Amino acid sequence: MSGRLEGRLVALGVTGSIAAYKAVELARRLAAEGAELQVLMSRAAQAFVGPLTFETLTRRRVMADPLELLADGRIGHVVVADTADVIVVAPATARWLAAMAAGLADDVITATCLASAAPVVVAPAMDGEMWDHPATRANAARLQSYGYTVVAPESGPLASGQSGVGRLASAERIIEAVVIAVAGRPVRAPEAALRPPADASAREPDLVGRRIAVTAGGTAEPIDPVRFIGNRSSGRMGVAVAAAALARGAEVTLIAGSVSVPLPEAATVVRAATSAAMRAAVLEALPVCDALVMAAAVADFRPRWPAERKLQRTEGLTLELEPTTDILAEASRIAHGLDAEGAPTREPLHPRPVLVGFAAETGDLDRAAAKLARKRVDLLVANDVSEPGSGFGSETNRVTVLAADGSVEPWPLLSKREVADRLLDRVAALMEARDAAPRPAEVTR
Numbered sequence: 001m002s003g004r005l006e007g008r009l010v011a012l013g014v015t016g017s018i019a020a021y022k023a024v025e026l027a028r029r030l031a032a033e034g035a036e037l038q039v040l041m042s043r044a045a046q047a048f049v050g051p052l053t054f055e056t057l058t059r060r061r062v063m064a065d066p067l068e069l070l071a072d073g074r075i076g077h078v079v080v081a082d083t084a085d086v087i088v089v090a091p092a093t094a095r096w097l098a099a100m101a102a103g104l105a106d107d108v109i110t111a112t113c114l115a116s117a118a119p120v121v122v123a124p125a126m127d128g129e130m131w132d133h134p135a136t137r138a139n140a141a142r143l144q145s146y147g148y149t150v151v152a153p154e155s156g157p158l159a160s161g162q163s164g165v166g167r168l169a170s171a172e173r174i175i176e177a178v179v180i181a182v183a184g185r186p187v188r189a190p191e192a193a194l195r196p197p198a199d200a201s202a203r204e205p206d207l208v209g210r211r212i213a214v215t216a217g218g219t220a221e222p223i224d225p226v227r228f229i230g231n232r233s234s235g236r237m238g239v240a241v242a243a244a245a246l247a248r249g250a251e252v253t254l255i256a257g258s259v260s261v262p263l264p265e266a267a268t269v270v271r272a273a274t275s276a277a278m279r280a281a282v283l284e285a286l287p288v289c290d291a292l293v294m295a296a297a298v299a300d301f302r303p304r305w306p307a308e309r310k311l312q313r314t315e316g317l318t319l320e321l322e323p324t325t326d327i328l329a330e331a332s333r334i335a336h337g338l339d340a341e342g343a344p345t346r347e348p349l350h351p352r353p354v355l356v357g358f359a360a361e362t363g364d365l366d367r368a369a370a371k372l373a374r375k376r377v378d379l380l381v382a383n384d385v386s387e388p389g390s391g392f393g394s395e396t397n398r399v400t401v402l403a404a405d406g407s408v409e410p411w412p413l414l415s416k417r418e419v420a421d422r423l424l425d426r427v428a429a430l431m432e433a434r435d436a437a438p439r440p441a442e443v444t445r
């Protein structure tokens with residue numbers, strides 16, 4: 001039997017009442033009705049219940065700060081406001097009712113409600129005298145005048161030791177109100193990529209002990225001390241891979257070119273502005289990493305003679321460009337122990353890092369397959385940048401993953417974080433296979 005909230009995204013706001021613990025059971029029951037949940041907590045609520053409880057239950061990271069950005073750079077509460085089918089605030093304290101009645105967006109829950117067109121269901125919980133206070137009543141009435149449903153508290157023993165009206169309404173009554181609030185409305189954002197991402201920290205920490213080097217962003221190749229040749233890469237994809245790997249327990253070295261998104265704090269960040277600096281950083285990280293993910297958009301050409309002094313405006317300017325080193329191809333040769341011609345020249349690295357390349361293509365997968373072979377990588381993530389919702393600056397990506405074993409896997413349109421996690425699943429499998437295989441020397445012995 002499918003639940004009454006199947007396919008719905010329910011935002012559950014929990015504020016700082018002793019009844020916050022009851023929101024855990026409410027979350028469980030909402031999930032049992034088929035809802036996907038995003039929990040929002042006020043700071044005070046966290047004094048009553050730890051976010052981890054909700055995160056384990058909902059498999060989404062709790063949002064607690066109106067300024068919080070998602071791993072992919074989107075503003076957390078705006079994503080919830082735009083995609084939730086209903087916002088349920090349970091328990092709602094007297095303070096929260098007042099803040100919401102006044103439109104005072106100083107916590108993540110009021111901010112989300114203000115920014116949202118979704119129906120809102122509010123279940124107050126507080127001491128009897130507080131609920132009876134004209135201020136509280138006026139605030140509750142004001143919320144009703146906004147179209148919000150107020151599920152009135154029930155009578156019974158209260159935390160104060162007194163008895164009266166103030167207990168959080170039963171889960172049945174709240175869920176009933178939620179079902180009524182969404183009835184007849186289409187699901188607002190059925191696409192997973194639009195919704196707040198499923199919680200990465202809820203994934204198994206399957207990369208503990210693994211060292212992963214990731215490059216992200218574009219390079220800037222100097223023309224003179226103030227000008228450079230750059231590209232449109234935002235660094236989102238590489239940063240998403242780094243954040244996902246960290247959340248799964250890996251040690252991450254993030255080699256960052258020019259990026260326009262915040263970098264995860266837990267990564268060891270190496271700044272590399274130019275392709276030459278990026279090459280040096282990658283070659284340093286290579287021998288001590290289990291996997292190298294080259295998500296950076298490295299310039300293919302750079303000015304051959306960068307000027308030491310700022311160029312003056314003249315009639316015109318002709319730049320002579322030279323090719324940059326293909327960092328991934330070089331790293332791959334070192335990892336495989338090959339020389340520039342591809343002949344064995346030294347011991348391969350052991351353990352050999354799993355190598356992942358990215359390729360911005362415009363439609364043609366044959367080129368990607370050739371690139372995979374030419375660069376001798378284990379996985380190549382081909383990204384059709386001509387497609388809407390894919391490529392530079394976008395939050396989402398539709399990619400096709402090619403593997404050295406010849407397999408070709410087209411993935412649906414996903415958030416970059418989801419692409420990162422799926423990619424890391426493949427990388428994890430390759431690392432395990434590598435570790436299980438005997439060393440070539442051991443085979444002959």
Ligand code: CTP
Pocket residue numbers: 275294295296297298299300324325326327328329356357358359360371
């Ligand atoms: N790459 C690199 N060093 C370069 C250029 C690219 O390491 N100088 C890496 C990128 O980080 C990416 C992969 O190689 O992982 C593919 O880059 P792309 O520019 O698509 O490939 P190219 O070799 O430049 O092929 P083409 O220009 O023919 O498409």
